[in-house]
Structures are given as structure tokens and as C-alpha cells.
Amino acid sequence: MTILGNLALWVALLVALWGAVMGFAGGRQGRADLQASATRAMYTTTGSLLVAVCCLEYALFTRDFNVEYVASYTSRNLPTFYTWSALYAGQKGSLLFWAVVLSLFGTLAMSLTSARHRVYLPYVAGIVSIVVAFFISAMLAASNPFDRLPFTPVDGRGMNPQLQNPGMVFHPPMLYLGYISITIPFAFAMAALLSKRLDVEWLVAIRKWTLVSWLFLSIGILLGMWWAYVELGWGGYWAWDPVENASLLPWLTMTAFLHSVMVQEKRGMLKKWNFGLIIGSWLLSIFGTFITRSGIISSVHSFAQSGVGYFFLVFLVTGAVLSFWLYARRLPLLEAETRLESMVSREASFLFNNLLFIGIAFSVLWGTLFPILSEAVQGTKVTVGPPFFNQVNIPLGLALLALTGIGPLIAWRRASLANIQRQFAMPGAAAVLVGLALLVAGMRDYYALVAFILGGFVLATVVQEFWRGITARHRQYHEAYAIAAVRLVGRNRRRYGGYIVHLGMVVLFVAFAGMAFKTETQATLRPGESATLRSPFGHTWTFTHLGVSQYDALNRLVTAGTIELARDGQRVGILKSEKRQHVDGLGRPTFEPSTEVGIRSDLREDIYVVMAGVVGGTEQTVYRFTINPLVWWVWYGGYILVFGGLIVMWPGGGPAAVRRTEAGYAVKLVAKA
Amino acid sequence: MNAGMKFAIGALLIVGSVGYLMASGIKETGQYFLTPSELSRKVSADPTFYDVGMKVGARVVPGTIQRDVAAQTVRFSITDGGATYPVVFRGITPDTFTDSVEVVVEGRLQKDGAIHATDVLAKCGSRYEAVPKAT
Numbered sequence: 001m002t003i004l005g006n007l008a009l010w011v012a013l014l015v016a017l018w019g020a021v022m023g024f025a026g027g028r029q030g031r032a033d034l035q036a037s038a039t040r041a042m043y044t045t046t047g048s049l050l051v052a053v054c055c056l057e058y059a060l061f062t063r064d065f066n067v068e069y070v071a072s073y074t075s076r077n078l079p080t081f082y083t084w085s086a087l088y089a090g091q092k093g094s095l096l097f098w099a100v101v102l103s104l105f106g107t108l109a110m111s112l113t114s115a116r117h118r119v120y121l122p123y124v125a126g127i128v129s130i131v132v133a134f135f136i137s138a139m140l141a142a143s144n145p146f147d148r149l150p151f152t153p154v155d156g157r158g159m160n161p162q163l164q165n166p167g168m169v170f171h172p173p174m175l176y177l178g179y180i181s182i183t184i185p186f187a188f189a190m191a192a193l194l195s196k197r198l199d200v201e202w203l204v205a206i207r208k209w210t211l212v213s214w215l216f217l218s219i220g221i222l223l224g225m226w227w228a229y230v231e232l233g234w235g236g237y238w239a240w241d242p243v244e245n246a247s248l249l250p251w252l253t254m255t256a257f258l259h260s261v262m263v264q265e266k267r268g269m270l271k272k273w274n275f276g277l278i279i280g281s282w283l284l285s286i287f288g289t290f291i292t293r294s295g296i297i298s299s300v301h302s303f304a305q306s307g308v309g310y311f312f313l314v315f316l317v318t319g320a321v322l323s324f325w326l327y328a329r330r331l332p333l334l335e336a337e338t339r340l341e342s343m344v345s346r347e348a349s350f351l352f353n354n355l356l357f358i359g360i361a362f363s364v365l366w367g368t369l370f371p372i373l374s375e376a377v378q379g380t381k382v383t384v385g386p387p388f389f390n391q392v393n394i395p396l397g398l399a400l401l402a403l404t405g406i407g408p409l410i411a412w413r414r415a416s417l418a419n420i421q422r423q424f425a426m427p428g429a430a431a432v433l434v435g436l437a438l439l440v441a442g443m444r445d446y447y448a449l450v451a452f453i454l455g456g457f458v459l460a461t462v463v464q465e466f467w468r469g470i471t472a473r474h475r476q477y478h479e480a481y482a483i484a485a486v487r488l489v490g491r492n493r494r495r496y497g498g499y500i501v502h503l504g505m506v507v508l509f510v511a512f513a514g515m516a517f518k519t520e521t522q523a524t525l526r527p528g529e530s531a532t533l534r535s536p537f538g539h540t541w542t543f544t545h546l547g548v549s550q551y552d553a554l555n556r557l558v559t560a561g562t563i564e565l566a567r568d569g570q571r572v573g574i575l576k577s578e579k580r581q582h583v584d585g586l587g588r589p590t591f592e593p594s595t596e597v598g599i600r601s602d603l604r605e606d607i608y609v610v611m612a613g614v615v616g617g618t619e620q621t622v623y624r625f626t627i628n629p630l631v632w633w634v635w636y637g638g639y640i641l642v643f644g645g646l647i648v649m650w651p652g653g654g655p656a657a658v659r660r661t662e663a664g665y666a667v668k669l670v671a672k673a
Numbered sequence: 674m675n676a677g678m679k680f681a682i683g684a685l686l687i688v689g690s691v692g693y694l695m696a697s698g699i700k701e702t703g704q705y706f707l708t709p710s711e712l713s714r715k716v717s718a719d720p721t722f723y724d725v726g727m728k729v730g731a732r733v734v735p736g737t738i739q740r741d742v743a744a745q746t747v748r749f750s751i752t753d754g755g756a757t758y759p760v761v762f763r764g765i766t767p768d769t770f771t772d773s774v775e776v777v778v779e780g781r782l783q784k785d786g787a788i789h790a791t792d793v794l795a796k797c798g799s800r801y802e803a804v805p806k807a808t
Contacts, residue, residue: 162768233768234767339676339677340676340677340680341676342676343676343679343680343683345676348676348680348683351680351684352683352684352687355684355687355688356687359687359688359691362691363691363694363695363698366695367695367698367699370699370703371706374703380705380707380711381705381706381707382699382703382704382705382706383703383704383705383706383728384698384699384702384703384704385702385704387698387701387702388698388699388702388703389698391694391697391698391701391702392691392694392695392698395690395694396690396691396694399687522745522764522765524742524743524745592768592769592770592771593768594768595768610765612745612765613740613742613765614742615742615743616742620742620743622742622743622745622765624765
């Protein structure tokens with residue numbers, strides 16, 4: 001199977017190179033036969049990479065331990081569910097996964113792009129083929145998943161227990177899908193620059209693709225947060241680790257793009273800026289791949305160091321030079337059609353929103369690279385950690401949250417005083433009410449207060465927008481309110497889907513602010529002893545240690561500590577935290593023991609119990625108890641965000657003309673009301 | 674004053690505050706990241722280099738880990754081959770913390786010659802790739 005796998009990789013590489021040449025030549029000379037050849041090359045590359053994936057999965061499932069990759073990431077007793085994910089558990093397999101997903105995206109772009117945008121396709125095929133070819137050559141040269149060992153081990157080393165978690169099965173592929181699919185909008189942007197067809201069309205072509213990768217990246221980041229929270233056991237979901245930052249960077253620039261693109265559509269401004277954002281997002285995605293694979297920045301998440309990192313560095317630099325060179329040559333074609341008319345306008349608020357996004361992205365990048373930069377400049381490594389990122393990004397994030405409420409309410413071009421009064425009266429009052437209520441309730445944390453007040457403000461703006469739209473439809477078409485609501489969103493998906501995404505962000509911000517009130521304690525308890533902790537909501541939680549049990553499970557030896565949980569003296573349940581010692585097929589321990597956290601989650605707070613260890617031979621146990629307020633809201637804010645994103649992306653929605661007139665009509669009615 | 678000028682002022686304000694936040698953030702929260710050899714050079718060059726917050730990246734010397742579970746204290750030594758420092762840490766060590774694993778110790782070097790750690794991170798080559806056990 002490895003022979004077939006290797007063969008498939010070589011075929012894919014050669015065909016991808018052919019496709020790249022045909023794509024560029026076909027685009028340049030406008031020859032249909034060459035263009036068709038480029039498209040077919042893309043399909044062939046995809047097919048051949050899929051064969052390679054099947055070969056690797058076959059080796060994994062048959063536990064062919066003579067294959068080095070299989071021996072490194074699986075073992076005889078690895079559950080089937082996790083055998084699938086062994087495909088991307090290691091460096092080599094993840095490169096293959098990356099290549100195949102990118103070629104699949106390329107294939108989708110070839111087949112789904114509407115006739116209007118066909119002109120870009122040969123160049124898109126060319127760019128995507130080059131990137132795919134790069135990944136395949138990196139694999140063949142430095143990191144081939146089909147390499148065989150000179151001997152056959154009796155059993156594999158097994159998968160790291162921390163990867164044996166459902167979150168880890170879905171988190172990496174989602175994140176990869178986000179990372180990888182950025183190449184498609186990038187390819188369209190390059191195609192537009194190469195073909196000099198720089199009208200509004202290219203924007204339409206890439207906006208949807210950017211949304212796709214934005215959505216995958218969002219899901220990937222959220223799943224990563226969830227995995228970190230339930231599996232790593234340090235009590236939080238975001239640590240500003242370099243690898244986390246690397247995934248956040250392209251997310252920030254893409255979010256900026258999704259906003260500024262509206263300014264270009266409506267007002268013909270910001271063309272250069274938008275191209276810059278797309279190119280930047282793509283470079284950041286490659287940069288993220290580079291830092292997770294090169295070991296250049298120490299992170300707890302990174303893959304083992306290997307030469308592959310330098311492949312990425314060379315690719316990153318080459319990609320940056322070429323794309324910015326092309327961009328610079330086309331700048332004269334990207335002049336704005338109109339100018340900014342007023343500071344108090346939708347355009348201006350989008351501009352500030354973009355500056356804030358880029359400011360946050362820049363500070364995250366700077367903080368991530370600071371150890372390297374400081375060593376290069378001063379000769380001593382200086383690191384910055386979570387305090388730096390929080391100190392910089394909390395104020396910027398709050399400013400952004402404020403704009404989330406302000407932006408959608410101000411008119412395009414120039415907002416009148418009457419417009420401002422009418423739009424802001426209700427949300428402003430809501431914000432004041434929230435602030436007063438929290439002050440009365442005794443909240444004194446400055447940033448958290450601001451976050452909740454702004455959250456109330458944005459929530460009120462979203463409610464107001466929905467309410468006005470629904471009542472307008474109700475009056476005009478005599479629809480029942482529920483039907484009016486569904487049709488309102490259905491006919492105007494971008495706008496109302498966007499509001500739902502904003503709502504998700506509000507919920508997320510509220511959840512982040514909740515972490516300001518986290519409390520924790522450590523205790524060493526004998527059976528029957530208890531520890532107490534006071535929650536920020538004024539409850540007293542009592543943790544009573546019931547005892548320790550030990551048993552064998554599928555592929556591990558479990559030591560579990562049991563805690564009885566009581567709130568204000570009232571028993572509410574049992575929590576269990578485990579130490580798992582994974583074992584191989586012969587019962588010998590593999591890896592270090594891993595911790596399973598016990599979590600009890602409700603609307604207000606999470607009780608998070610970690611068993612740190614058992615005093616040798618006794619049932620005396622060391623625990624860490626943490627109360628994490630409002631964590632539940634992170635996951636549900638995430639659901640809302642993804643739901644809103646899906647609404648924005650969902651295809652169809654009636655003939656375009658109908659959609660436009662109805663949307664415009666609803667807006668006009670609102671304006672008169 | 675036209676809108677462009679006003680916008681430029683607003684933009685400058687944002688860029689300025691981002692710059693200010695970053696500069697002050699690094700000044701207030703930046704920490705040295707040293708290897709034990711670099712630390713010993715620093716200390717011999719500047720005898721007052723005690724009680725300064727820093728991170729030290731090194732490998733745990735095998736066999737030096739002493740756990741006192743009841744007191745939740747761990748003592749161990751770290752080395753980079755050049756210099757060796759003892760570490761005292763009160764708290765919960767990560768799952769991956771074992772002999773000869775690479776660690777990042779966050780804390781302060783005290784006059785007793787030991788690093789009093791506030792945090793210990795174990796960088797695991799095994800997060801994604803299993804490291805063959807030395808035993």
C-alpha cells in the first residue's frame with residue numbers, strides 16, 4: 001500500500017505542476033483548451049491525493065506497524081473512532097490531509113463557480129495547483145507519511161491520550177479547513193490582479209469563499225477552546241499560546257475583510273485595503289502552519305521540530321514577495337471611486353472597525369514574535385504572556401464591541417442628527433439600565449462592567465433592528481409576526497445573519513468578562529473532609545471528598561476521585577475527576593498519566609474539579625477546585641455565531657431582483673416610521 | 674476640516690493607543706526567557722540579579738523530581754548541559770511533567786540559589802509525537 005501511496009503522491013505532484021503551467025498559460029493566452037486541461041489536472045490531482053489518503057487510512061486500520069507513521073500514532077488497542085483521526089494526528093499525515101483538502105476546495109471552486117466568474121478560473125487553478133504542489137513536495141522531500149521502518153515493531157506507540165478526546169477529532173480538521181480554504185479567496189484575488197478584471201465581480205466571487213473559511217476557522221477555534229477547557233485541565237479555554245494566536249490572526253484579518261468588503265460594494269472605496277487583507281490573511285495562514293511546525297517559537301502545542309518548517313519559511317517569503325509585487329504593480333487600477341463624506345457615517349465606522357481588527361492582529365503577532373524579535377535586537381529573549389495580551393486586547397476588544405453596536409445603526413455616507421437620535425435612544429437607555437443594575441448588584445470590576453454595558457447596548461441594537469423589520473413587514477404584508485420574522489431573515493440573509501453573528505459575539509464577550517470573577521482553591525483531602533469556595537454569585541460551594549476508586553478501562557488504568565458537591569449546604573450532585581494511565585496491548589504503561597476534569601456546568605457558573613494526585617498508598621487526594629463564571633455562554637455564543645454565519649452563507653433566497661427590491665422596501669418603510 | 678482629516682485624526686488616535694498599549698504592556702509584563710547557562714552568566718555579571726521575574730527553559734535532570742503530595746510541593750533540578758539550578762514549585766504540575774522532559778519554569782531566582790517557581794509548563798514533544806521512554 002505504501003508503494004501505491006507514494007506513486008499517488010508523485011502523480012499528484014506532477015499533475016499539479018502541469019495544471020499550474022496550463023492554468024497560467026491558458027489564462028494569459030485565453031486558450032480554452034489549455035484552461036480545460038488545467039481544470040482536469042485539478043480533478044486528477046484531487047483524485048490521486050484521495051488515493052494516497054485511502055492508502056494511509058488502510059495502513060492505519062490494518063495497523064501496518066512497519067510504516068513509521070502508523071507505528072508512531074496508533075497501537076493495537078486504539079479505539080476505531082480515533083484511528084480515523086490518526087490521519088492528522090502527526091506532522092506527516094497532516095500535510096497529506098492539508099494537500100487533499102486544498103485540492104478538494106480547488107475542485108469545488110472549479111465546479112461551483114458561476115459562469116460570470118469563469119474568467120478567473122484558469123488563474124485560480126494555477127495558484128491552487130502551485131500551493132498543492134508545494135505541500136506534496138514538502139511531504140516527499142522531508143516528511144513522507146509512507147516511509148517504512150527497517151523493522152516491524154510488535155505494537156505502535158499509540159496516540160497521545162490528550163488527543164483521544166472527541167474535541168480533538170473535530171477540532172484539527174475544522175481549523176485546517178479554515179486555514180486551507182483561505183487559499184481559495186487568495187487565489188481569486190491573485191486571479192483578479194493577473195487578469196486585470198478588477199470590477200465588483202471579483203468581490204462577489206471571493207466573498208462567499210472568505211465566509212466559508214471564516215466559518216470553518218471560527219468553528220475550529222471554538223472547538224479548540226472547548227478541547228483545551230475539558231481536556232488540558234488548567235481551568236481556562238484560552239491561554240494566548242503561540243499556536244492559538246496563529247489561528248486567531250487570519251480570523252481577525254478575515255473578519256476585518258468581511259466588514260470592509262461592504263464598503264467596497266456600496267461605495268467603491270477601500271479596494272487596495274481589501275486586497276491587502278486577503279493577501280495578508282493567506283500569508284498569516286501559511287505563517288501559522290510554519291510556526292506550528294518549525295519549533296521556532298516554543299509552544300506547548302507544537303509538532304516536533306523538523307526540517308519541514310524551513311520549507312514553509314521559504315514558501316512564506318516567496319509567496320509574500322510575489323503576491324505583494326503583483327499587488328504593487330496593479331495599484332493604479334485600484335483607485336477608490338468615491339471619498340469619505342462624513343466621520344459620522346457607516347463607512348467611517350467600518351474604517352475604524354478595520355483599524356481595530358488590524359491593531360489587535362498586529363499586537364497579537366507582535367507579542368507572539370516578541371521572543372524572537374527581542375533576541376535579535378537585544379540579544380536576550382524576552383517573552384510576553386497572557387497579561388500582555390489581555391492588557392492590550394481587552395480595551396481594543398471593548399472598543400470593537402462598541403462599534404458592533406454603533407456601525408449598523410448609522411446611515412451610509414452621512415448620518416443626520418435625527419437619524420442618530422432615533423437609532424440610539426433605545427439602545428443607549430438599555431446600556432444605562434444594565435450599568436445601573438450591575439452597580440446596584442455590587443459589581444465593581446471596571447472592564448467587566450464596561451463589557452456588560454456594551455453587551456446590553458449591542459443586544460438592544462440587534463433587537464431594535466429585528467423589531468423594526470418585523471413590524472414593517474407585519475404592517476405592509478399583514479404577515480403574522482413569526483412568519484414576518486422568518487421572511488425578514490430569509491429575504492435579507494446577509495444583514496440579519498450578520499446581526500445574529502453580532503449577537504453571538506455579545507454572548508462571547510459577556511462570557512469572557514465573566515472570567516474576571518474566576519476563583520479557585522487547592523486542597524489536600526482525606527475521605528470525608530471537605531473544602532469550600534465562595535462563588536461570585538454569592539453561593540458557598542462545599543466539596544466533600546468521598547474516596548478514590550481504581551479500575552481498568554478499554555486501554556487505560558483509571559484512578560478516579562469522587563467529590564460530592566453542595567451549594568449553600570444543599571447537595572447538588574457528584575463530580576468525578578480521573579487520572580488515566582494509558583497502557584499498550586501488553587498492559588505496559590505508555591505516555592504520562594493524563595487528567596480527566598470533572599465539570600458541572602450551568603447558566604451561571606462552572607464547577608471545575610481537577611484531581612492533582614493521590615498521596616502514595618492512601619486515599620488522601622490533592623484537588624484543585626475552580627469556579628469559572630459564565631463559561632457555558634462561550635459555547636452557546638459560539639453556536640449563535642455559527643448559526644448566524646450559516647444564514648449569511650446559505651445560497652439562494654429567490655431571484656436577486658426580488659430580494660433587492662424587498663430588502664430596499666423594508667428599509668425604506670423603516671426609515672419613514 | 675474635511676472628513677478625510679477628521680478620519681486621519683481618529684485613525685491616529687487608534688494607532689497611537691494600540692502602540693501605547695503594546696509598549697506599556699511589554700514594559701510591564703515582559704519577562705526574560707533564559708537558559709540556565711544564560712542565567713548563571715547574568716548572575717555572575719550582575720550580582721543583584723535575584724528576585725527578578727523570568728522564565729527559564731531547560732530539561733529536567735532525571736531522578737531529581739521529589740514530590741511531596743501532601744504539601745503539594747515539587748522539587749527538581751533543571752539543566753541545559755551548562756548550568757544546573759534547583760527548582761521549588763508549590764502547585765499542580767502538568768500531566769506531561771516527568772524525567773528529562775523539556776520544561777519552562779516561570780519564577781524568581783532567590784538568594785538560596787533555587788528558582789522559586791510560580792508556574793511550570795512541560796513542553797511535550799509527546800503532545801503530538803510520542804517520545805520513546807529512556808527507561
